[in-house]
Amino acid sequence: MLVILMLICFFSNAQETEFTFTSDKGMTDFIVTPVEGKTAPEIYKKIMEWIKITYKNPNEVILSTIENEYVRFEGASDDLICANGMGKMCYTAKYQIEISIKDGRYKFDLIGIKQLGQGNWYDVEIVDLKKYYKKNGELYSVYKYYPNIAVYFNNLNKSIMENIVSSVKKTDGW
Secondary structure, eight states, X not given: OHHHHHHHHHHHSOOOSSOOEETTTEEOSEEEEEOTTOOHHHHHHHHHHHHHHHSSSHHHHEEEXXXXXXXXXXXXXXXXXXXXESEEEEEEEEEEEEEEEETTEEEEEEEEEEEEETTEEEEEXXXXXXXXXXXXXXXXXXXXXXXXXXXXXXXXXXXXXXXXXXXXXXXXXX
């Protein structure tokens, strides 16, 4: 009985480490990335450094911070949201990400995505994406590019992680 209880606790606390997009679960809400041997202040500093390097106007994209604990920022992309109509059509989108930091890990939480259409911003449903699938589990053809949303955020997280573990210093050898 104790073993069963321990297994239930283990699996209920299992955390996703990569965004997925499936017909049964929709898109992963957040992921947790382990960073072995790094303290919360080290992770925070590297995330802030990544934002400053990655975004053209970092002070405008950073929405909120609590030093060594939390960062919320906004980004934009012209190829995040694409639909299949008369060929591939992509829309300007912006997204908010919240990163919560602890020693040895961080939580990458996709707060929301908005798509620009006819001069207005519209919320894009990101968690319950089941409505984009037919009953047989196939995507409706208009949404065939939507699984790339998960790929986009996995690549963004990979870029953050690479910056955190990187010990390369910029040199004046230019």
